[in-house]
Amino acid sequence: MKADYKNWVPKGMIYGLAAGTAVLGAGFVSSMILTKDASIPIRIGLNSVLGLATLACAKGTQWSLFAYDQFSYDGKRKLSKQIIEGVAKYVSIPDGGTGLDVGCGSGALTIACAKRNPGAKMLGIDRWGKEYASFSKQLCENNSRAEDVENTSFKQGDARFLDFENESFDAVTSNYVFHNISGFNKQELLLETLRVLKKGGTFAIHDIMSKSRYGDMNAFVKKLKDMGYEEVMLIHTDDGLLMSKKEGKKLGLSGSMILTGRK
Numbered sequence: 101m102k103a104d105y106k107n108w109v110p111k112g113m114i115y116g117l118a119a120g121t122a123v124l125g126a127g128f129v130s131s132m133i134l135t136k137d138a139s140i141p142i143r144i145g146l147n148s149v150l151g152l153a154t155l156a157c158a159k160g161t162q163w164s165l166f167a168y169d170q171f172s173y174d175g176k177r178k179l180s181k182q183i184i185e186g187v188a189k190y191v192s193i194p195d196g197g198t199g200l201d202v203g204c205g206s207g208a209l210t211i212a213c214a215k216r217n218p219g220a221k222m223l224g225i226d227r228w229g230k231e232y233a234s235f236s237k238q239l240c241e242n243n244s245r246a247e248d249v250e251n252t253s254f255k256q257g258d259a260r261f262l263d264f265e266n267e268s269f270d271a272v273t274s275n276y277v278f279h280n281i282s283g284f285n286k287q288e289l290l291l292e293t294l295r296v297l298k299k300g301g302t303f304a305i306h307d308i309m310s311k312s313r314y315g316d317m318n319a320f321v322k323k324l325k326d327m328g329y330e331e332v333m334l335i336h337t338d339d340g341l342l343m344s345k346k347e348g349k350k351l352g353l354s355g356s357m358i359l360t361g362r363k
Contacts, residue, residue, distance in 0.1 A: 101242075101245065101246045103211075103242075103246040104242070104243065104246075105180065105206040105208045105243060107168055107171050107180070108167075108180060108276075109164050109168040109171060110232075110234065111168075114161065117160045118161050120157045121154060121157040121158045121161050124153050124154040124157055125154045127150050127154075128147065128150040128154050132147055135147065166350075179342075179343060179347070179351075183275065183337070183343070184208045184209050184275065186342045187212075187275050187306045188209060188213045188215075188216050189216070190304035190335075191271050191273045191302065192217070192271065193213070193220035193222075193302075194270055196219065197220045197271070198220060198268075198269055199220060199221070199270060199272065199273065200222075200268075200269040200272045200273070200293075201213065201222060201223070201225070201272075201273050201274065202257075202259045202262070202273070202274040202293055203226055203259050203277030203278075204226045205226055205235045205240075206239055206240060206243060207224055207252065207254060208243070209273060209275045210222045210240065210244075211243060211252055213273060214251045214252045215249060218251065221251045221252070223252075223253050224240055224253070224255075225254070225256065225262075226254075226256070227256060227258055227259075237256070240254040259277060259278065259289060259292070259293070260284055260292065262292055262295070262296050266295055266296065267296065267298040269296055269297055269298060269301060270297075270298055270301045270302075271297070271304075272294065272296065272305070273303065273306075274293065276306065276307055278305075278307050279307050279313050286309075286313055287314060287315060294329075300362065300363060302360070302361070302362050303359070303361060303363070304359075305358065305359045306337065306357070306358045307357070308354070308355045309334070309355055309356070309357040310354065310355030317334055317359070318334070320359075321359075328363075329362065330361060331360075331361045332359075332362075333358075333361060334357050335357060335358040335360060336356070337357060337358055338354055338355065338356040342356070343356070
């Protein structure tokens with residue numbers, strides 16, 4: 101049995117874009133034929149709209165195929181695997197302790213952290229919504245079994261309102277989750293995750309922490325230090341650490357950083 105961590109680019113999106121390109125392309129060809137006797141403004145206007153829409157959809161299909169290949173665990177680049185393992189390196193849990201992975205998806209980071217901390221336990225939570233229908237609790241459990249990892253568990257959870265008491269975990273982590281949550285201040289989401297971290301516990305939260313999404317993260321680091329957090333750092337991962345700047349820009353991951361430290 102082989103673990104299936106899925107792909108960060110859903111196949112449904114690729115199929116949808118490809119189908120859209122085919123439909124729009126057919127519409128463009130039909131329009132060229134049907135409007136050949138129409139007035140110049142109508143012919144140019146309609147054909148231009150359909151032509152540009154077809155081109156945009158085709159470019160979207162091309163990008164999604166490229167990104168799918170880059171992220172695939174079976175592909176040559178295996179960027180997803182490199183990112184997961186790169187984040188897990190910053191998660192340290194004492195023997196007998198428990199770590200929390202917020203937004204665990206297919207369980208990849210939960211399992212990677214469990215492997216690196218065999219004397220501890222890892223809990224992965226996710227809401228597994230319809231937007232990511234291919235991810236589920238069952239998939240996470242299947243992947244743990246496939247990897248022969250026994251120190252993991254998974255449950256339904258909401259990153260916005262964690263169903264845990266203050267200082268419940270010895271480590272907390274997350275990978276590319278909070279930027280997908282709309283309507284919530286990202287720094288408040290970080291504080292909610294850090295709320296359940298024990299005093300002395302470590303954290304490693306990886307996301308696209310651009311200023312437009314997260315605000316001033318340097319000021320947030322200072323805020324954490326003023327609150328008593330130690331060794332707080334922002335580690336850029338789109339500058340060669342986990343991906344090149346060119347890759348980050350092309351894949352929409354520019355601004356990727358790990359917020360790490362100790363409470």
